[in-house]
Amino acid sequence: MISTILNQYRATASVVAVLAVIILLELLGFRSAIYPSLLPAFEWIKYSTPIGVIGTTYGSIYATVEALHLISMATIGGLVLATDLRLLNVVLRDTPSETIVEGTYKVFKVALVVAVLTGIFCAAGVADKVYYMPVFWIKMGVLAAGSVFMIFFKQPLLSGVPHSEISPWSIRLLAVTSILIWFTVAATGRWIGFS
């Protein structure tokens, strides 16, 4: 009986298992145990790697890469708003949501890769500063959760079947969650700049 349900709902069981592992690790104090050991890695990135040295030495290069980071984040924001507001039936109603979901995801993947690569460069230049910022870790957590959510859950569901076959409330939930995720990533990113 249980094995039948687990076979039928393998993906859902995996999500529950991953959540259980995360909760267990948190209860065991894993995060606070490894946090101090990360400081040498952050200092090494800033002082001993080419990206850290370039980021701290050449302001013009840092500003250029940061501009690319902001442009890629703005692209992600625009794509997310276009896709999710269409899923919520707010904008672009004359275009099928399947078409928009497919079209925007191709650009989203590129923008996400650019945002992550330029973000690593930007963080390397101030690695010993961001290490102590809770808001930096919140951004990383939401970015990781958001990327996993988009790539492994939202997109496979929305590109796999016609949207009329999915519950409207599921689509609304995915759209609202997606908007909030990327809003939080953008807001915490700017918060890092003002901390």
Place this chain on the structure above:
Amino acid sequence: MSKLKNMGDKELAAVTAASVILFAVVSHWVLEAISTVELLELAYGSFKLFNNPLVF
């Protein structure tokens, strides 16, 4: 209930992940709002956005 019964594995997994992430993100912003109000009360004695004599 019948809708939930018809929900496939992919949809249920996506809905579960979305619910957990949504709860976490909303909790984060609610806690930030509470700590901001506490900070304002600490600074000005009371949380008053308008007609606060200390804010111009």
